[in-house]
Amino acid sequence: MGASRVASWKDELEHLDIDGLIELIATYNPKSNSDLIRAAFEYGGLMHFGQYRHSGDPYFTHPFEVAQILADMQLDDATIITALLHDTIEDTGSTYSEVTDKFGAEIAELVDGVTKLTNLQLSSSETKQAENFRKLFMAMSKDMRVILVKLADRLHNMRTIKAMRPEKQIIKARETMDIYAPLAGRMGMQWMREELEDLAFSVLNPDGRMSIMRRFLSLQKQTGDVIEKITGDIRIELAKAGIDAAVLGRAKKPYSIWRKMEEKEQSFSRLSDIYGFRIITASEGDCYRALGAIHQRWRAVPGRFKDYISQPKSNGYRSIHTTVSGRDGKRVEVQIRTRAMHDVAETGVAAHWSYKDGVRSENPFAVDPAKWIATLTERFETADDHDEFLEHVKLEMYSDQVFCFTPKGEVVKLPRGATPLDFAYAIHTKIGDSCVGAKVDGIRVPLWTRIKNGQSVEIMTAEGQSPQATWIDIVVTGRAKAAIRRRLREEDRDRFIRLGRELARVAFEHVGRKVTDRVLETAAKQLRLKDASEVLARLGSAELTGVEVIATVYPELHSVGDEIDVDAAVVGLEPGQAFTRADCCQPVPGERIVGITYRGKGVMVHTIDCKSLAELEDESNRWVDIQWHSGRHPAVHTVSLDTTIANDAGVLGRICTLIGEQKANISDLRFLDRKPDYFRLIVDVDLRDLEHLHAVMLALEADSDVAALRRHRDLDRKP
Missing domain, CATH: 3.30.460.10 (Beta Polymerase, domain 2)
Known part of the structure; x- marks a missing residue:
């Protein structure tokens, strides 16, 4: 490669903090081979030079971010280097032998394994899908780190999915929801499963x-x-x-x-x-x-x-x-x-x-999941029936579900812990209501029996039978609970209405109001219930509380008093002592705080978790025990929000409107980065307290054109 090409590559990726990545790895693995990691970074960046993602970013930003995810999980050097190189063999002129020569056989095997997984179409037709699942589990049985890199790869792709074409987004999101998220959960990585599910959910059902x-x-x-x-x-x-x-x-x-x-x-x-x-x-x-x-x-x-x-x-x-x-x-x-x-x-x-x-972390509670993979692959090495293979794989992956059968062989999917009553209501509400007994695999069992995978369930019914109140504690599915409550409510409706009217009278008298038909009709409308009698019935059956009904009809009863004076916002200072909010952490009322004295500046207020406090641990004489004054604060506390939004007409204006709707003022706005598809900017917002901050952030996160949002902390802005 020519010197100019190397220089161009380095210029293109200068925003990627390889020193920061190496420093992060060293915090948990001081014996890490930083030279080899840096070499992988340079090799991967050079091989991917000239390639770009749909967002317009240099392609190598993706392998780097995948490596960052794995480093946050405190994984070994080989896994992180594999992440940096995982697309080189597939998408560049690199070869298996070249990776072996430069980084060793172990890493070359891992990179090759990830490449093969990438080429598997796990969401294809059932016959092909079964074969590809077999290959997936075979690769995992050789080295589980292959699937760790693949899951991190999918996580970053889902985090940046908005740059893809809409139809491509749907395909990737569905595959993530059906395959990768359950797989992450089955492997005990619950945080990753939840994030993958939520990212897919934002595409499939925004x-x-x-x-x-x-x-x-x-x-x-x-x-x-x-x-x-x-x-x-x-x-x-x-x-x-x-x-x-x-x-x-x-x-x-x-x-x-x-x-x-x-x-x-x-x-x-x-x-x-x-x-x-x-x-x-x-x-x-x-x-x-x-x-x-x-x-x-x-x-x-x-x-x-x-x-x-x-x-x-x-x-x-x-x-x-x-x-x-x-x-x-x-x-x-x-x-x-x-x-x-x-x-x-x-x-x-x-x-x-x-x-x-x-050193490798030895946790006494960890179970080696490789044993599960080995058992699984051994079981299927001799399986000839693709449908049977796929069925067993899904039973293993979706371990929080139970697949059982009707006497005719139809499959019924239920959550783990489900009973024959759940099964009956899953078939039809009438069958559940009239259930008098059940057989599991031909043997009569109590209705509270927990169904296991693969069992056959037969429900016995009788005319005149109706649900019992004790059934509520037996069933686990929402469908069954709702059906039982509905039937019980119908049978006891008159009694519940009488009880509900008395409960409503007492609750409303407590706040100095009277229960009238108009008030109850208003409550029904606000709660989207049929009529006033339905409100009373739900009060009587404890599905609604008097407090909830009052809050619906008279929200003003929850109003607050006068605002606290800005100069009296902090409690715990000496008389006449001034205070200032620290720019580095921007504390707001509602957060735990600590004061630090500065000569000539009074007391600087920091959040208790502000990283800049680490420099002051040995100066305890300067620390002041303070807290925010309880009550309603004025919206004068500025907080900076690091926001990434779609570069489309009207998006920035809508974001500003959303902030305004939360009664918050934008005091400044600074652009950090402008891309063909996205803008990244810092928005300074004046807020009352932590609750106000959460309200603003939730309003912004709910907008589909907000790709990323986080609170901006500037540790360089110290007193």
Whole structure:
């Protein structure tokens, strides 16, 4: 290659931070071969020079980002180098022998394995699909790192899918949803499964995803930052019990919520597990102590407790799951585990190649998934029937589902843990309502029996039979629960209406209002129910609460008081002491903060997790214990948002309108990058508090033309 070509390649990829990647790898693997990684970066960049992605970016940005994903997972050098080179043999003039000469046989084998996987059409016709699945599992059995690179490759392609043609987006998203996301989940990489599903969901059903995001936005307006409140409550209870643990809270991904709405046939407002919380303890004993503290403070929901520590899942997953009635009676799902258990739950198979301090990480809870692959491939080496092979593969991959059969041999798909009653309602509501017994594989069984994969189920019915109230606790599918509740509600409707009217009277009198037919009709309209009697029936059956009805009819009852003075926003300062928000982390009310004294500048307010505080750890005399004043703050706290939007007519204007609709002001706007398809810019927005920030970000994320959004932290802007 000529010197000018090398110079051109380096100029084209100067924005890729190879030094940063090498530095990241060194943090968990100090013995990493940085020279070999740099050589792979230069070789890959040179071989891909002149190739471009649909977005107009140099093609090599893709292998580099795939390597970045794997480095974030703390994987070994060979896997990361394979990521940098994974498209060279397929898309450039590079050859297997050349990669072997430069980087060794191990990496050449891995690159070749990824190349072969890329050429497999897993979403093709069933016969060809079965054969290609066989090849997929054979490649995985040789070296599982091949599929790790392929999954990271698919993840980055899905993150940048908006640059593809619409019809291509649909094909890739469907393949991701049907094959790659379940495969990531089966391998224990739950975070990747959730992100792949959500990215595919945004392509396959953008309106559905936007609907979920907007409902989240509406919910936050009504309840505030629930995650911060509940994590605070949990931390207080753990501190009382003397338990040292980290508490993490998060909202479920839009697709996860959508799927639960579909499975349970419930509206967004009726879902109980929109948020999830994790407690990470130091020891197994602390897990059970934490469970006791949680159950002592909040009432446990019957039937929602699972101990996967004493009885781990087959993939090594260990954790305690419980659901409690938390704030305002809302159900809250809590998972409790140790740090080692958490690592397995987060990384799955990747834990086998992760490094810490230069040595392979040995986790006592990890199960080697290669054994699962080996067992699977051995079983199918002699299988001649393609349909049988494909059926077994799907049974293995979709491990959270059960495939059973009717007496006529028709397949019925149910969630794991389903019972014959779920099976009956899956066939037809009338069959479920009139069910009196069931046979599984020809043997009479109780209705609460859990169905297993491949079993044949026969339902016995009788005229005059009707659902029993106890059935609600037996079934697991939303369809069955909804059908049973509907039938029970019909039978007890008159009683529920009478009870609901009394509950409504008490609730409305509590806020100084009267229940009238007009008020109930208004509530029915707002809640999209048939009429006032339906509102009362649902109140009486505990499907609605008086608080929810009042909030629907009289939202003004939740209004807030006067705004807090800007100069009095922080509590804990000495009289006359001035404060300033730090530019590096831009704290807003609602976030945990700490003050740092500066000579001549008063107190600088930082978020508790600001990275610039690391430089001040040894200067404890300068730290001030402060907090935000509780109440309503004015919208004067500037936060910078790093935003990537589609370069189409009207998009920027619509983004500005969305921010304005949230009663937020744009104080500045700076473009960082302009591409043929996308703009990247920094938007400075004046906000009230953390809840206001979340509302603005949710409104923007719900727009299909916003490709990426994150809070911009500028560590170079120090005091």
